[in-house]
Amino acid sequence: MTASGLAAAAPTAVICGIGAHVPDRVVTNRDLVARLDTTDEWIRSRTGIASRHMVPPGTATSDLAVEAGGRALVSAGGPPPDAVVLATTTPDRPCPATAPEVAARIGLGGAAAFDVSAVCSGFLYALAAGSGLIASGTARQVLVIAADAFTTIVDPADRGTAVIFGDGAGAVVLRSGRRDEPGAVGPVVLGSDGRLSGLIEVRAGGSRQRSSGLPAGPGEEYFRMRGRETFRHAVERMSAASREAARAAGWRPADVDRFAAHQANGRILSAVAAELGIPAERALSNIERVGNTGAGSIPLLLAQAAAEGSLAAGHRLLMTAFGGGLAWGAAALVWPDVKAC
Numbered sequence: 357m358t359a360s361g362l363a364a365a366a367p368t369a370v371i372c373g374i375g376a377h378v379p380d381r382v383v384t385n386r387d388l389v390a391r392l393d394t395t396d397e398w399i400r401s402r403t404g405i406a407s408r409h410m411v412p413p414g415t416a417t418s419d420l421a422v423e424a425g426g427r428a429l430v431s432a433g434g435p436p437p438d439a440v441v442l443a444t445t446t447p448d449r450p451c452p453a454t455a456p457e458v459a460a461r462i463g464l465g466g467a468a469a470f471d472v473s474a475v476c477s478g479f480l481y482a483l484a485a486g487s488g489l490i491a492s493g494t495a496r497q498v499l500v501i502a503a504d505a506f507t508t509i510v511d512p513a514d515r516g517t518a519v520i521f522g523d524g525a526g527a528v529v530l531r532s533g534r535r536d537e538p539g540a541v542g543p544v545v546l547g548s549d550g551r552l553s554g555l556i557e558v559r560a561g562g563s564r565q566r567s568s569g570l571p572a573g574p575g576e577e578y579f580r581m582r583g584r585e586t587f588r589h590a591v592e593r594m595s596a597a598s599r600e601a602a603r604a605a606g607w608r609p610a611d612v613d614r615f616a617a618h619q620a621n622g623r624i625l626s627a628v629a630a631e632l633g634i635p636a637e638r639a640l641s642n643i644e645r646v647g648n649t650g651a652g653s654i655p656l657l658l659a660q661a662a663a664e665g666s667l668a669a670g671h672r673l674l675m676t677a678f679g680g681g682l683a684w685g686a687a688a689l690v691w692p693d694v695k696a697c
């Protein structure tokens with residue numbers, strides 16, 4: 357599916373605000389080494405991560421989403437959005453969706469609000485959904501939030517995942533605009549392969565396990581990832597989707613000023629950039645400080661890069677993500693003149 361395929365006359369979603377939030381609590385590699393069979397050297401060399409943020413007890417995804425969403429609204433100024441789309445892997449509860457509560461707490465009660473479940477590709481899927489609401493005339497302003505409290509589903513004793521994931525959220529505001537404006541979203545490329553859903557999963561807690569009448573097996577309530585296989589698919593899918601989005605935008609690799617890939621693993625980021633022929637210095641990265649924050653990864657990266665000045669107005673930005681589902685995506689846009697909050 358490509359957003360560029362929508363009718364030329366349709367309104368186009370344009371990014372007009374961005375914000376992000378991470379919880380205060382920082383967990384360093386040294387903290388993990390104290391309780392897991394791992395080393396700082398292994399974590400840094402195999403993942404590129406030095407520290408990550410973690411929610412304190414009692415904090416939920418909605419709390420992160422409210423902070424990030426509120427900041428994006430301050431960044432945008434403008435009228436209140438009439439829709440809120442929240443991408444998350446870790447909803448506050450299985451039912452109802454988390455977005456309506458987030459909308460109400462941000463002061464957007466009455467707005468359309470729903471969750472998008474696409475794990476680490478959630479932001480790009482939510483961006484496409486929000487853009488579609490604008491293109492169809494259903495909404496004029498949309499708040500797209502991507503937030504995960506990933507540490508709440510990670511097995512603290514699993515050294516293969518506990519060292520990677522952290523918590524965080526990012527958000528953008530979309531307004532109705534023109535296709536040729538900076539910030540106009542698209543082309544967007546999305547894809548999935550459900551045959552490989554078992555590579556990344558939380559087995560228990562859904563209708564499959566509940567209808568069985570059996571309690572969850574040991575550890576089945578936790579997130580599990582077959583890391584090595586996932587790594588390979590991540591590189592392949594993010595490279596292919598990025599190529600497709602860049603081609604649809606009419607860009608060659610040399611035209612890409614900034615590359616923002618889902619911060620899954622530092623080695624994956626290097627491999628994808630190399631595969632695409634994008635120079636390493638054009639690839640944005642914050643994985644060393646925040647780890648893999650799931651759905652929130654890309655908007656958190658964009659907000660931090662925009663605040664630090666490494667992402668600036670006029671940059672041709674290529675984004676890509678990959679994760680459980682399997683689901684992946686890529687999107688191209690020219691970064692607008694927005695102040696990150």
Ligand code: UT7
Pocket residue numbers: 393394395398399402403476515516517519520582583584585586587590620621624648650678679680
């Ligand atoms: O965000 C969604 C998408 N996610 C991804 O794309 C993540 C993809 N996968 C990865 O990032 C990497 O596969 C991991 C970081 C999860 C693992 O790194 P790896 O280099 O692929 O390691 P591996 O799974 O092949 O394991 C190699 C060895 C194993 O030991 P043996 O069997 O060789 O004795 C693991 O038990 O490394 C061991 N190991 C560790 N050792 C020290 C795994 N985790 C750790 C650890 N500390 N934390």
